[in-house]
Amino acid sequence: MSSRLAVLSSHLIHVSAAMASEKEAALAATPSDFTIFDKIINKEIPSTVVYEDDKVFAFRDIQPQAPVHIVIIPIVKDGLSGLSKAEERHIDILGRLLYTAKLIAKQEGLDDGFRIVINDGPKGCQSVYHIHVHLLGGRQMNWPPG
Known part of the structure; x- marks a missing residue:
């Protein structure tokens, strides 16, 4: 096996294991009023903050996929545990999340493109029931995503 193939094989095994653990976490997760994200917002759990205003909070993922x-x-979650729970009253915050993603993408130098992901429910691999947007970039994304 060539060294390049060995590295690729090792990477695929790592990605498969990470995807399996994400899937397991999503299947085990349950909606609750207080989530790990509340602890991050309240600075009870440290994070690397990249953006914060009076409506949204953004931080680097501790298990980055890009x-x-x-x-x-x-x-403020306001009952918005996932996108499927959105109501008309959530329109402003949903728009704010996407606009903030655009601002952060610019701040991070992702001028050549990026991906936005919102996981919803167990089959969507949602593991924290507090709506959140993943901003991914810095590499070529693949399609279909998975």
């Missing part, structure tokens, strides 16, 4: 992987969350 060179740039930032999680963007609303400070």
Whole structure:
């Protein structure tokens, strides 16, 4: 096996293991009023903050899936545990999350493109029931995503 093939094989095994653990976490997760994101917002759990205003909070993912992987969350959840729970009253915060993703992408130098991901529910691999946007970039994305 060539060294390049060995590296690729090792990478695929790592990615498969990470995807399996994400899937397991999503299947085990349950909606609750207080999540790990609330602890991050309240600075009870340290994070690398990249953006914060009175509506949203953004930090670097601790298990990045791309060179740039930032999680963007609303400070006030207001019952918005996932996208499928959105109501008309959430329109402004949903727009704010996406606009903030655009601002952070520019701040991070992702001028050549990026991906936005919102996982919803167990089959969507959602593991924290506090709506959040993943901003991924810094490498070529593949399609279909998975």
